[in-house]
Amino acid sequence: MPATIRIQAEPFDVAAETASLSRGRADIGAVVAFTGLCRDEGGRLAALELEHYPGMAEAEISRVATEAAARWPLMGLVAIHRYGLVKPGEQIVLVLTASAHRQAAFEAASFLMDYLKTHAPFWKREHLEDGTSGAWIEAKDTDDRAAERWSR
Amino acid sequence: MKLVYFAWVRERIGRTDEQVTLPDGVDTVGDLVRWLKGRGEEYEYAFENEGVVRAAIDHVHVKPEARIAGAREIAFFPPMTGG
Numbered sequence: 001m002p003a004t005i006r007i008q009a010e011p012f013d014v015a016a017e018t019a020s021l022s023r024g025r026a027d028i029g030a031v032v033a034f035t036g037l038c039r040d041e042g043g044r045l046a047a048l049e050l051e052h053y054p055g056m057a058e059a060e061i062s063r064v065a066t067e068a069a070a071r072w073p074l075m076g077l078v079a080i081h082r083y084g085l086v087k088p089g090e091q092i093v094l095v096l097t098a099s100a101h102r103q104a105a106f107e108a109a110s111f112l113m114d115y116l117k118t119h120a121p122f123w124k125r126e127h128l129e130d131g132t133s134g135a136w137i138e139a140k141d142t143d144d145r146a147a148e149r150w151s152r
Numbered sequence: 153m154k155l156v157y158f159a160w161v162r163e164r165i166g167r168t169d170e171q172v173t174l175p176d177g178v179d180t181v182g183d184l185v186r187w188l189k190g191r192g193e194e195y196e197y198a199f200e201n202e203g204v205v206r207a208a209i210d211h212v213h214v215k216p217e218a219r220i221a222g223a224r225e226i227a228f229f230p231p232m233t234g235g
Binding site for chain 2 (some may be wrong): 036050051052053055056059060081092093113116117118119120121122123124125136137138139
């Protein structure tokens with residue numbers, strides 16, 4: 001199953017990545033796309049700074065992708081995560097899944113995101129409009145519980 | 153053995169990474185954390201809540217009981233907030 005995993009500073013092109021998943025194939029019936037964006041937190045936020053662990057980021061997302069492909073009948077998968085400075089409205093992460101039918105594509109995309117939120121080595125720090133910076137965003141219990149619901 | 157630090161763990165320790173030579177008796181990640189805390193206030197501060205700081209050995213998440221023999225690189229970091 002073709003899997004594209006990329007960790008990059010640059011924004012991604014959702015349409016181009018989606019097209020590459022289904023190019024040359026007539027057996028894919030469902031493509032699900034999730035794009036994670038930076039919110040402005042009611043106007044407070046100037047930017048998010050995303051720190052990451054090079055090497056482990058690719059390795060961990062690849063592991064999660066391999067598990068997704070083992071659990072669902074996927075025909076393709078894309079996971080792209082940005083690092084560096086991201087402004088409100090800009091992209092942070094893309095997950096694409098392709099399958100013959102929609103249930104596998106929806107569930108695998110949801111699984112990938114729940115695992116990415118809790119296992120992928122990225123850390124967000126806030127840079128605020130008032131010029132202050134430095135607050136590290138804290139991990140949420142709701143994200144841990146979301147990941148746990150996929151345990152078998 | 154190389155140690156690498158991320159996010160506020162890195163900030164509290166004041167280093168991105170370092171090479172260490174471990175004495176006998178430091179066999180697990182938990183042992184390593186306790187040994188690091190004894191090296192100075194900055195480590196004490198970084199690991200003040202041992203339950204919060206996570207670890208990875210050679211790019212794989214591990215629990216405190218994990219044995220460190222043979223590890224090339226051990227990373228310490230807060231819970232992740234990607235995605």
